[in-house]
Amino acid sequence: METSDTEKQTLSLANENFQEDPPRAELGARDEADMLLLKIDGYEGPIEVLLELARSQKVDLRHISILQLVRQYLDFVERAKELRLSLAAEYLVMAAWLTYLKSRLLLPNEEVSGDEPTGEEMAEALQFQLHRLGAMQKAGDELLKGNILGQAVFARGMSEKLQVNANVQFNVSLYDILNVYGKIQRRKEYSEYTPVPFELMSMDEASERLTKMLGNLPRSGSSSAQSVWATLESFLPEKIKNPLYGRSTIAATLTAGLEMVKQGHADVRQDGLFRPIYMRATKRKPLKDECVEGVQ
Amino acid sequence: MDRITQKRLLEALLFATAEPLTPVIMRERLPEEADLGALLSELQKEYEEHGVQLVEVGGAWAFRTAADLGDLIVLERNEERKLSKASMETLSIIAYHQPVTRAEIENIRGVSTNKGTLDILLEQNWIKPGRRRETPGRPVTWVSTNHFLDHFGLEALTDLPGLDELKASGLLDRRPAIETIPDLFDQEDDESDLHQDEEDEDTLIMEEG
């Protein structure tokens, strides 16, 4: 969809006559909105669209009519709504702000409270913003028109390097360094999860320990297979600093004790909920599985 | 070493390398008594009418083909990576407003910087981090490199197209637009305070929206 030159002329004519001839101008603005909507994907944000609209006023950016710009922009947003095109939120925020600006511009200055910028000041700031951005875009174009190395001007083709102290010179830039540092950081974050090794007492360890200690308990009679009762705590290693390890010794020792009960090497007794647990060595037939389940 | 040999040596050095040579590097290779400045300007003058010319790039020197021959020299070009509009806009803002923080770039552009925009410029070695701004958060500033000057055929930053007019018209102000309106903020803030240090990330739009 290309706009012919005549159309463009009509458009600019329409814009020039904006004040005197509102209906026609509306039409012009609508065409313009449609043109912009066609290109919207190329724009980075509402400021750029505003700049494009301001340029269509064909005057020095310092002298653009902000009111006219506001109308053009609001028309652009209206048209997008009519065509059911979804605009990014920032475009709508800009529209709201411009509506506000418009009302401020139309409001007599006296009614604005002291601290806030007046409509004129806000308009001036917007004008400055557009002017500055426009200037930077133009500067970019000018830069590209310059004598670009490798396009208009060429460096030595058979280039050599000056040797420094017979050392190797590496071709590495700050970018490389920053880039690689970023990658290290990223790698750390995505690297596969390696669980922190917990320091815990294993079942084997507890079982070995308990067997030894139960065997060393004094017997209740000279020929008795049974030892005296001793609390679970007395089987635990001493001076444990790490509380997590401490808890694991309790759990592992109790489990190891229960295993020994099943095998017929030990008895376990608890007189009530939360009361101390006692263990003693014994000698009887191993319990059968169903029996163990029954106990539990 | 006689003066002629000094000049020939300097010529050979400059001719051999593609990157501009800094005075430090050139002095290292010339005898102590050599007058580098005089030798350079003599060489520059000798080559004035030639197809290759001696040019200054940000204080460093290099031979380059004459600009008027650009269209005639058709070399096999390494494919030019076309710079996006956003990147070019960002590059000019950094070149003209440097040192400039990312927040200031965003103020000027009115959009937040996409990932990859500064990245590309950094990769091309056209920008580098400058001094941190001494404001809360101590943000990094960005400045242009000598390689930028070399690539765009500029002798110095003062050669940036239109720099004087831009400066004169106040367009190289890094502040959010609303703060540039003189009546609005404390009148006693005079012009010397133009690039004041306030790090206001909010653009004009955000403040009022």
Add this chain to the structure above:
Amino acid sequence: MDRITQKRLLEALLFATAEPLTPVIMRERLPEEADLGALLSELQKEYEEHGVQLVEVGGAWAFRTAADLGDLIVLERNEERKLSKASMETLSIIAYHQPVTRAEIENIRGVSTNKGTLDILLEQNWIKPGRRRETPGRPVTWVSTNHFLDHFGLEALTDLPGLDELKASGLLDRRPAIETIPDLFDQEDDESDLHQDEEDEDTLIMEEG
């Protein structure tokens, strides 16, 4: 095209191409009426006394440094040598975390460091040993040099962009990190001086192997 432009063009072509030029190629680039032989011998004569000379090599033509200057400027073919990834990583870690011990570098990289890696960086004069760490074994720490700053065009170490700034520039594309369990890292002892300059606490993630 007048004769002077022809000669200038030829000179520029010979300067800018990466290979010696054969007459066939030169004729292609020059206007038909140009007298290549005459132009070449004229150029050759002009450069006779210069630091660079136009020489014929097996039927092709190229500019070469004058033979008598060879000893004065030691040149090497411009091979692009890349710094190994390991060296680059190590260099960046030293730059960001200095003073840092070899064990700490290995922690951060997650692999052990070859001695050769640090040697290469030392040879380039980018790093130097710093103070010994006052911990068991009193390991040597590594810090970056002023030459490192010069080489990478930085004024101060603090100019290096922080992690958040790398991220904003697109250099560090980051997704939220898994929350670490603070208890598990309680035992950190004297590592606190390691990151004195870092504002970004994200860099603290990498303690304790």
